Amino acid sequence: MISVLVDILSWIALTAGAAFYVIGAVGMTRMPDLFTRMHSVSVSDTMGVGLLCFGMILQAGPSLLAVKIAFVVLVLWATGAVATHALARAALHDGAKPLLAAPDGRLVPTDCVDLFPELGVRLAQPLASETPEEGETPLPDDGATIAEPAPGYGPAGNTGANPDAAPDPTREDR
Amino acid sequence: MEQLINMVLLTLLALITFGIIRVRNLFAVVVLTSAYSFLMASVMMVLDAVDVAMTEASVGAGISTVLALGALYLTKTEEAEPRYSPLLPAVVAGTTGAVLIFGTLDLPPFGSADTPLNTHVGADYLARNMAETDIPNVVTSVLASYRGFDTLGETTVVFTAGIGVLMLLKRWRKAERRED
């Protein structure tokens, strides 16, 4: 009885893990730029690997083998996060610009300084000189736009500011 | 299933090889080579050669990547355009490959029991192994026990070579800095 239950559980875990794995890989081939690809690889690196190994642990039963698989999962989770972080950092340092949706829906390469002014000091090369002035204005601006719609004004008054909270700085740029 | 895995892995290996040939950026070549090593290690794994898989992964994906990057530091990252037509090398490589494939025709079928490999010394080792060394994997016991000194020598040679390469790279780096 219990063995059947364990089998069913590991069937579910392994199939779902394989599905997550494939979904992440499809994202890696289909996404438009590096950062979105990294985002989708993290699906297979966490849920895919985790579920696959969970299924294997169920099949291994309480043994040294199960501990080893758990160790593999832990190592993969830890190193995956570190490697992804290092990859993003190196790419930003190299001058890669994330593709972001402009207000009209097109995908535009955007300097991340525009989005995260507080990071500008460390990461940006091209806009480094301009960040101090620009860096202070968007932050209170964002706070204001987020705070205003919350009380429940209709979308008519705020459409200009609220949905464009992220692309707003990009519009200034271009 | 095993055959399917082998087919997929070998096809991907071939694809990556073509990619390595085609790509001009040497960073990309280093990265692709490391991916190639992991795929090759998986093939070795499926072929049940655990020790070779281990070596392939640690040498191919580990130290080779680092050494190639160290070498890249001393050169440009873009491969130069070939000055001569690649026709002659292609002919040489093609001929060698054809001869090698011709040579495999004489090999006994994969895993057959009545080959010289499995009838002379191999059977003897298989029989004595468990009693003498208590290691379930015969390949490992032969490598680490029966010819342990040979393996020790190999390790020494590889270690010395690694130290030599490190010293070479270090000296280049220092010389470059002094010029500045």
Add this chain to the structure above:
Amino acid sequence: MMFSVAILGVLVALTLAVVRALKGPTAFDRLLAANAIGTSAIMLLALFGFMTGRPEFLDIGITYALLNMIGTLAVLKFFRYGALGHAQDPAKEREPE
């Protein structure tokens, strides 16, 4: 049987990762794909061991995971600093010798 299904999934993912490694416009894309290929190789190894009933190969999987990490970080360090371990940025360069 269940391991065969999972192996099929991993093989598909492996193929897609290789496609990305070959296509990848930047070296970072290739690096991302190579990392994914390494992870896929580990999962393939573990699942294959379970499928054939000899899951002891997992020790090698752990080693692969660590090696994969080392390879990726080495390449990234190279991109970041221009060399392995030495800050090669002329602005930051200090001469200890």
